[in-house]
Amino acid sequence: MPPETTHLAANRRLPSWREMNRDTSPEVEALLLKLWRETPVWRKLEMMESLNRAARQLALIGLRRRFPHASPAELRWRLAVMSLGEELTVRVLGPCPG
Structure with a gap:
């Protein structure tokens, strides 16, 4: 292959x-x-940090649209689920605060 x-x-x-x-x-x-x-390594890291920040902001925008009445804590929890999965999020952060 x-x-x-x-x-x-x-x-x-x-x-x-x-x-x-x-x-x-x-x-x-x-x-x-x-x-x-x-491109220097520090600049590549800076660019990746910027892309990660933008992706996080877009994910939060999507979560706010899907859950307009969610508290900031619930949105953070749901964002964690998107990255870690629900099982690990519950183990680390506990159940959904909403």
Whole structure:
């Protein structure tokens, strides 16, 4: 099996980098990889932190829409469930406060 192939449950294969970026020319791809390699580690970490913060904010927006009357504590609990699963969230944080 090629290294770029990853399998999910039920043998569904994740798309490779090339399959996901068919609209990117090889020259642009080479430039992107060059720039990424030249980016300092501290900047990559800063970028990842920013992406994680944005994902958390989007998840909270979605939770607020689905549970408009939920308290901040309940929203935090539900956000934890999205990351950890309900079983671990209950073990760590206890039952849903709402």
